[in-house]
Amino acid sequence: MKNILIKPSKEHLSNFVSLGGFLIFIGFFDVLANTFLDLNLTGFLPSKLSYLAPLIIGTIGLYFIRIEFSGNKLLDKINTNFNSSNLNAVLTLIVIFSLIKYIPPLLNWFIFDANFAGNVKEDCTGDGACWVFVKVWFNRFVYGMYPDAEQWRINSAFIMLFALVGASFFVPLKFKKYLLIFLLFIYPIIGLKLISGGDFGLKYVETGAWGGLSLTFIVSAFALILCFPIGMFLALGRRSNLPAIRYTSIGFIELWRGVPLITVLFMSAVMFPMFLPDGTYVDKLIRVLIAITLFEAAYMAEVIRGGLQALPKGQYEAAKSLGMGYWRMHFLIILPQALKLVIPGIANTFLALVKDTPLIFVVGLLELAGMVNLAKTNPKWLGMAMEGYVFAGLVFWVICYAMSRYSQNLEKKLSTER
């Protein structure tokens, strides 16, 4: 083998590097010409070979420049990071070539060929994305079918929330406790009352009209806040020494974990009212909120139980030996450590919850993705599914990424390791 293959060596460094560099250049040139000038330089070859030609040529080029300890810093860096073996060379080239080939068309669709101006579908040329669709429907995507004149109520509810959360970072520790209690117990009532109306001269807006991104936030926020304590108690219950509590917890968790969310939602909306006495009515949104909360609480319970399981027995013993009872031991010693351990798992469950909210369409509630779904079937805007879903996907991604970053920060902040 060694006699047949030319072995790149340090003695002929410049020869090998220029030969290899030339081959790599040809590979790149072929791909660039193909992408931007629509020229197929290797068209004379059979089609499959022509497709792979730049990859093959480039790999051979990279083989020639793979010289260890060449003394050239740049060359050594390239070799160790991108070109340490033939396989890595191929992978490097595939990644770079794919980026060259597929990023520009994507950018074209998103920005350069896209249409932003106008108010009707006909304003779009059809070459790129038709963001006019999103622009025109934006109000609906955010507020659903909520009456335009009343939208200030949703705005002010959310502004109030952000103001309260923002304030909680600045107020002194003494008031933080009260602010938290206000946020968790009083604000939700005020917020819901403000949005649903019916009293204080506010027009009543039925929950069926709520929708869009604001509904995504409302459903997620309520379920997030409520499922956490329930999950915590279920996790403790599953480890309890009292059989009644233990088996109830196990039964609850296994029941809710074993059923698809979509079924649960359907049952909550369609079946549940059948069991209620005539004349009683529980709002659809509230039923859905309870269903999602209990469903996610079952998952949360198992995540938290994982953390409880991971704590050494000595922590329990130390707490007991200091005279702490069950609740003090768990709330002061065990849970703070267990929850810190499972922050990634909790974040996981929360993200899944946010992304599960679109499923409430089965009961006729349309949050962001549901509104997109509705808008794309509007006869005036047929064929806009791509733009709509890309928009919804981006919004969800931003929300989830923000949550994920927050959980990472929290992990760092709470770390007491060296």
Add this chain to the structure above:
Amino acid sequence: MGKIIELKNVNKWFDKFQALKDVNLEVNQQEKIVICGPSGSGKSTLIRCINRLEEHQEGEIIVDGKEISENTKDIEKIRAEVGMVFQQFNLFPHLSILDNCTLAPIWVKKMPKKQAEEVAMKNLERVQIADQAKKFPGQLSGGQQQRCALARALCMEPKIMLFDEPTSALDPEMIKEVLDAMVDLAKAGMTMIVVTHEMGFAKEVADNMIFMDEGRIVEKAKTKDFFNNPKSDRTKLFLSQIL
């Protein structure tokens, strides 16, 4: 000086394995007892039964006038009077050294925070790690952690201190600093039951020695007699190996 701990015919099983066999023991106030014996002999189980980290199945255990059994309603109150230091320190890693020491006084004894901190600093000074108060357990050496664990137990102002092999998990050069703190405590008149292999410490501090084997108390004697003329052959063998 009255007796503060009394064990009568205590038997304990882990499933089929009998860990304690007919154990009788009396401890007077301010008495210092060192328990030694081979591993698996039931030394740790014995002292863990005293604050009911382990449950005994037969016999009576009376601590400070109260019997400990499954019917004991306020086992927490008894535990609050009995401090314990563990082999693995078992500090709370999510709390600073100071918070480790103040947590139980504040939440169990309902001590005001200011006062709890004063008590904690006093005890941390006593074990000479007051300068580490703001750090977290993970930032301390093993010896410092164990001294903090001692201070944490002392903050509850216990009547009795139990030590479960407090120096076994430490590097040799750190053992002395922990033992010094324990000697200080003994001189201050604390009632102590110590499970340890540190015979030097035992000779210096203990009033009585107990040798255990296979769940039984084989020999109980005054420290001097125990080391100078042990009665049972098993004790002689053990001492010949350890000294």
